[in-house]
Amino acid sequence: MAELNGVPVTADELRALALTNYGHFTSMRVDGGRVRGLTLHMNRLVRDCRTVFDADLDPEYVLFLVRKATADQTGSFVIRVTIFDPELEMGHPGSKADPKVLVTSRPAAVLPLSPLRVQSAQFTRDLPQVKHIGLMGSLRHRRIAQLNGYDDAIFVDRDGFISEGVTWNCGFFDGDQIVWPQGDVLPGVTMDVLTEVHGPSVTARVNLNEVHGMEAAFATNTSIGVRPISAIDGRVFADEHPILGELQAKYLRFLGEAL
Structure with missing residues (x-):
């Protein structure tokens, strides 16, 4: 259609x-x-x-x-x-x-989806606040990551601070609350929905070298809902952490608006 x-x-x-x-x-x-x-x-x-x-x-x-x-x-x-x-x-x-x-x-895929292993790449999308159709740069990094044996790529700036995935936002759980990376990212609709259904969260700078202190990581957009991230480069996360199941359940229970 x-x-x-x-x-x-x-x-x-x-x-x-x-x-x-x-x-x-x-x-x-x-x-x-x-x-x-x-x-x-x-x-x-x-x-x-x-x-x-x-x-x-x-x-x-x-x-x-x-x-x-x-x-x-x-x-x-x-x-x-x-x-x-x-x-x-x-x-x-x-x-x-x-x-x-x-x-x-x-x-549409059947949710929830299996965990992602992602490779970091230094990259900032052109006009990142807009969901535009210029995807060549982003998809190139997805391709490189997949050729290297990963599922997808996650972007960092020149100082190693995480921003977003190729076509998704990313979030972390530090043991107390959800942390959304602060940076040049697309304001995600699903990110806003999760904030509404789950409760308070924070937006903060998250450096690639410091994510070992996070208990869990996930990718999120309208197509994938809440998808666990099991590894970023060589850093491994608990892909069955209770917070991930909680977020997935809250997201799926939220019916949204009638089309």
């Missing part, structure tokens, strides 16, 4: 995504017709559209298109809403933009 502004998208319209690759998106897991953090996802699209295109986006129109496109789908699946302008050319990105709404879907 792929609809652009409510009608089946054409190859010509998708050319801008393939060749110009300028836009932004959000992905939402739908379970039983409900989305955790639905309003947060819409707020993200509105905010990022203003940043990327200097244009306003009507969240109610986006929701109308999502509901139309998914009316026949049941169970669990992941909706991706991509905002881009099919007429925007690589040579003239400064032209006045008229962004359109592309709605696509894919099957």
